[in-house]
Amino acid sequence: MKRKYEFTLKIAVPVRSAELEGWMGxxxxxxxxxxxxxxNGPVGVFEFESFHAGxxxxxxxxAGCKGFTLAGGGDTxxxxxxxxxxxxxxxxxxAGGAFLEYVEGKELPALAALEN
Structure with missing residues (x-):
């Protein structure tokens, strides 16, 4: 079962420290x-209080997204x-890796066996 996805990503990465303020918001x-x-995956070392904010x-x-949300992987x-x-x-x-492969449209052996 092949799926085709098209994504548009519009995020600017700040280059000056003054631009870093408010990035999280x-x-x-x-x-x-x-x-x-x-x-898929946390940002930073969220297990430590000093680094969990992101x-x-x-x-x-x-959790507050208006659209459809998918999350995968053990750390996530x-x-x-x-x-x-x-x-x-x-x-x-x-499933972290298998989750990403499924979303990418790659064949997963276990699912392929069930389909046959």
């Missing part, structure tokens, strides 16, 4: 207004559980 706004969000902001932005699930947003994400996969 701007990224969260983009995520919340997206038609579809595929989230992953927490993304978790809440994905750990973040979803830590920030209590699982009930607001449309689909959560425990």
């Amino acid at each position: 701007r990224l969260a706004e983009i995520i919340r207004n997206a038609g579809t969000v595929i989230w 992953t927490q902001a993304i978790a809440h932005a994905v 699930i750990a973040a979803i559980e830590k920030y209590h947003v699982a009930d607001r994400i449309d689909y959560i996969s425990t």
Whole structure:
């Protein structure tokens, strides 16, 4: 079963430290207004309190997304559980690599066997 996806990504990466202020809010706004969000992997070392803010902001932005949300992978699930947003994400996969391969349209041997 092959799927075709087209993505348009419009995110500017700031280059001056003055532009870094407010980046988390701007990224969260983009995520919340997206038609579809595929989230695989936390940003930074969210397990440590000093470094959790980015992953927490993304978790809440994905949970508040107006579109369809998919999340996958063990570390992503750990973040979803830590920030209590699982009930607001449309689909959560425990398979990280296989999840990404499925979304990319690659054949997964176990699913292919079930289809045959």
